[in-house]
Amino acid sequence: MKYIKLIKLFLSFIAINLISVFGVILTHILFYFFTFDKMIVKTKKITSFFLNNFKKRRSVGEIFYRSRKVNELFCIKSCLKIAISQKIIYSFLGHHIDIVSGVKKTKDNLVKGHAWIEIEGKKITRLNENVSGYIESFRI
Secondary structure, three states: OHHHHHHHHHHHHHHHHHHHHHHHHHHHHHHHHOOHHHHHHHHHHHHHHHHHHOOOOOOHHHHHHHHHHHHHHOOOOOHHHHHHHHHHHHHHOOOOOEEEEEEEEOOOOOEEEEEEEEEOOEEEOOOOOOOOOOEEEEEO
16 A cells, blocks of 8 residues: 555656656747747647646645756756746646736846746745846736
8 A cells, every 4th residue: 555655656756747847848949939929829828728628636836846846957047938837837737827027126227027927816936036026017
């Protein structure tokens, strides 16, 4: 009985990592082949398809942790690319999320942009990631 639980846990771990890799690769394809506005439209279509065909299968925290690890593995630093890959991954696992992009002025009077994800209006970010002070520019 104990071994069956361990095997299920191991298979679950592999599945979510494979889904995360799929989301990251698909994001690279979207950024490479499409203009920004077409990429956003394609992202919405892909995630809508997944949401209509898959049910919730994992916790929000587990998905966030695994997807960020895969993004780090592929050395992805762009917050927008990370957020788009997370939107794809979350939708594949049955969760509807929004990508929020915002801007804020820095102390040096420069404009800084950032993107993050939200689930039901709740910001999902890393512990050291501060998104307060950003004014929303757009939402995907």
